Amino acid sequence: MTMDEPTLESWTRRRFVQMAAASAASISVAPLAHAEGETEHRTMIDVPFEKRNPRIALIGLGGRGTSLLGNLLAADGQVVALCDIVPAKTEHAASLVVAAGQPKPRLYTHGPHDYETMLTGNDIDLVLVATPWSWHAEQAIFAMKHGKDVAIEVPGVTTIEDCWRIVRTSEETRKHCMMLENCCYGYNETLVLRMAHDGLFGDLLYGEGAYLHDLRKILFSDEGEGLWRRAEHTKRNGNLYPTHGLGPVANYMGIQRGDRFGYIVSMSSRERSFDEYRKEHLQPGDPRMAERYVTGDMNTSLIKTANGLTITVKHTVSTPHPYDRVNMIAGTKGIFQDYPARIYFDGQNSDESWESIDAWKKYAHPLWQREGGTATKIGGHGGMDYIMLYRLLQCVKEGLPPDMDVYDAAAWSAVAPLSVSSVSRGSQPEEFPDFTRGKWQQRKVSAIAMQA
Ligand SMILES: NC(=O)c1ccc[n+]([C@@H]2O[C@H](COP(=O)([O-])OP(=O)(O)OC[C@H]3O[C@@H](n4cnc5c(N)ncnc54)[C@H](O)[C@@H]3O)[C@@H](O)[C@H]2O)c1
Structure with a gap:
C-alpha cells in the first residue's frame, strides 16, 4: 500500500481533520456519518416482513x-x-x-x-x-x-x-x-451472483456498472419522463442514475455484507449533447431553448470499498450510445462482462479470448429456473421485473427479510449526491456514511444468494 493509496481508516481520519478545518458552509458528509454513530439504533438488518398476503x-x-x-x-x-x-x-x-x-x-x-x-x-x-x-x-x-x-x-x-x-x-x-x-434480478446478474459467491472468480478485485442509455427523445418529449427528468439535468452535475449498474456489482461484492462502500471520486465530461439535440429538434422560441444543462454528458465515478475493491460507475443518457449496463466483475481467477455476456477464466484457452456463458447454465438462479418461463412471457426488461416482484411477494407472504433493505437503498442512492459533491470539488474524494453503523461487518451473504 503506497502513500497515495490510503486505507479507509487512515483516509477517513485525514478527511475528518480536513473537514473540521473546512468552513461550515462546505458540503460535508463525515460529520453527519459520525453523529449517527453516537446513539443507539435498532437495526432493520435481517428483520422479516410481517407474514401476510399484502x-x-x-x-x-x-x-x-x-x-x-x-x-x-x-x-x-x-x-x-x-x-x-x-x-x-x-x-x-x-x-x-x-x-x-x-x-x-x-x-x-x-x-x-x-x-x-x-x-x-x-x-x-x-x-x-x-x-x-x-x-x-x-x-x-x-x-x-x-x-x-x-x-x-x-x-x-x-x-x-x-x-x-x-x-x-x-x-x-x-x-x-x-x-x-430490478437489475439485481436479471438472468445474468443472478447467475453471476451465484458463481461469484461460489468462488469461481477467486478473490474479487474490481467491477463496473453503468447506465448508458440514449434517452434524448424521451427526455425532450411532452409526456412521461419528458415532463420532469430533463429538469434534473439543469440542477446537478454527477451520476444522476447510478443503481442499475451498481446494485448487481454491490451484490457480487457483498456490500453491506462483510464490505461497504468507502469513498468515491467522480468526474464529469463537459455537457454538449442536449444543446445539440434541441438545436436540431426544437423550433426557435421554444421555452426549452432557454434551459441551461449542467449535468456532464458522461459521468465516471470510482468507488473504493473498505476491503480494497474498486468499482467504476458510469452514466450517460444524453449521448448516442447503444444500451449498456456493463455489469462486470473480476477477481484473481476470472472475469465476467455483459453486453454481450462473456466470461474468461484463468488458463481457459491459449489465446486469452472470451467465451460464452452458455456452459454455466447450471448456475441459473432457482427463481429463474422455476419462474423464468412466466417471467419472459410477461416481459418487463426481459423478465427481471416479474422475478423481482414475484420475489418481493414471496418474502412478504413467507415472512422473510427483504433481499434489498433500507441500508442498500441508502448506500446505492448515496452515489448520486456524493458524485455531485465530488465533481463540484474538482473530483476530490467523498466518504460514504456507514448507514449500517458498523453492522455490515457481521453480515456475510445476500439473501438472494442464500435462496439458492
Ligand atoms: N426500474 C426501472 O427499470 C425504471 C424504469 C423507468 C422508470 N423508473 C423510475 O420510476 C419512476 C417513475 O418513472 P416513470 O418513467 O414512470 O415516469 P412517469 O412520468 O411516466 O410517471 C410518473 C407518474 O407519477 C405521477 N405523479 C407525479 N407526482 C405525483 C404525486 N405527488 N402523487 C401521485 N402521483 C404523482 C405522474 O402523474 C406520473 O403518472 C422514476 O423514479 C424512474 O426513475 C424505473
Missing part, C-alpha cells in the same frame, strides 16, 4: 408504475388502491386490476398530496412508489410512518440527508423501505 397500493401510474402493476398482477399481487395526480392514469390502471379478476381498487387523484389520504387508514400493507425522483423520500417516509412497508423506484432518494431519513424512519417505525432495483 394489500398493495401504488403511487405513480405513469410508464413505470403501469408496468410494475402488470407484473404485480401476473404474480398474483393483491392491489387495493391506486394514486396518481392524473385521473386517467389511475382509471387505466384500475381497468388492468379489474381485467385481472380483482375488485376495482380505490382511486386517489386529488392532487399531489392525495397519497396521504390513501395511506392514513389501516387497509394497506405495502406501497410501491413510482413517481418522479423528488417525491420518493416524502412518500416513502409518510408510508412508513403510517405503518406500511414501502418499495421505492430507482434511483431511491437524491440527498444524503434523505438517505439518513429513510434509514432512521425505517428503524423507528420497524417498517421496511427497499429500492426496486
Whole structure:
C-alpha cells in the first residue's frame, strides 16, 4: 500500500481533520456519518416482513408504475388502491386490476398530496412508489410512518440527508423501505451472483456498472419522463442514475455484507449533447431553448470499498450510445462482462479470448429456473421485473427479510449526491456514511444468494 493509496481508516481520519478545518458552509458528509454513530439504533438488518398476503397500493401510474402493476398482477399481487395526480392514469390502471379478476381498487387523484389520504387508514400493507425522483423520500417516509412497508423506484432518494431519513424512519417505525432495483434480478446478474459467491472468480478485485442509455427523445418529449427528468439535468452535475449498474456489482461484492462502500471520486465530461439535440429538434422560441444543462454528458465515478475493491460507475443518457449496463466483475481467477455476456477464466484457452456463458447454465438462479418461463412471457426488461416482484411477494407472504433493505437503498442512492459533491470539488474524494453503523461487518451473504 503506497502513500497515495490510503486505507479507509487512515483516509477517513485525514478527511475528518480536513473537514473540521473546512468552513461550515462546505458540503460535508463525515460529520453527519459520525453523529449517527453516537446513539443507539435498532437495526432493520435481517428483520422479516410481517407474514401476510399484502394489500398493495401504488403511487405513480405513469410508464413505470403501469408496468410494475402488470407484473404485480401476473404474480398474483393483491392491489387495493391506486394514486396518481392524473385521473386517467389511475382509471387505466384500475381497468388492468379489474381485467385481472380483482375488485376495482380505490382511486386517489386529488392532487399531489392525495397519497396521504390513501395511506392514513389501516387497509394497506405495502406501497410501491413510482413517481418522479423528488417525491420518493416524502412518500416513502409518510408510508412508513403510517405503518406500511414501502418499495421505492430507482434511483431511491437524491440527498444524503434523505438517505439518513429513510434509514432512521425505517428503524423507528420497524417498517421496511427497499429500492426496486430490478437489475439485481436479471438472468445474468443472478447467475453471476451465484458463481461469484461460489468462488469461481477467486478473490474479487474490481467491477463496473453503468447506465448508458440514449434517452434524448424521451427526455425532450411532452409526456412521461419528458415532463420532469430533463429538469434534473439543469440542477446537478454527477451520476444522476447510478443503481442499475451498481446494485448487481454491490451484490457480487457483498456490500453491506462483510464490505461497504468507502469513498468515491467522480468526474464529469463537459455537457454538449442536449444543446445539440434541441438545436436540431426544437423550433426557435421554444421555452426549452432557454434551459441551461449542467449535468456532464458522461459521468465516471470510482468507488473504493473498505476491503480494497474498486468499482467504476458510469452514466450517460444524453449521448448516442447503444444500451449498456456493463455489469462486470473480476477477481484473481476470472472475469465476467455483459453486453454481450462473456466470461474468461484463468488458463481457459491459449489465446486469452472470451467465451460464452452458455456452459454455466447450471448456475441459473432457482427463481429463474422455476419462474423464468412466466417471467419472459410477461416481459418487463426481459423478465427481471416479474422475478423481482414475484420475489418481493414471496418474502412478504413467507415472512422473510427483504433481499434489498433500507441500508442498500441508502448506500446505492448515496452515489448520486456524493458524485455531485465530488465533481463540484474538482473530483476530490467523498466518504460514504456507514448507514449500517458498523453492522455490515457481521453480515456475510445476500439473501438472494442464500435462496439458492
Ligand atoms: N426500474 C426501472 O427499470 C425504471 C424504469 C423507468 C422508470 N423508473 C423510475 O420510476 C419512476 C417513475 O418513472 P416513470 O418513467 O414512470 O415516469 P412517469 O412520468 O411516466 O410517471 C410518473 C407518474 O407519477 C405521477 N405523479 C407525479 N407526482 C405525483 C404525486 N405527488 N402523487 C401521485 N402521483 C404523482 C405522474 O402523474 C406520473 O403518472 C422514476 O423514479 C424512474 O426513475 C424505473
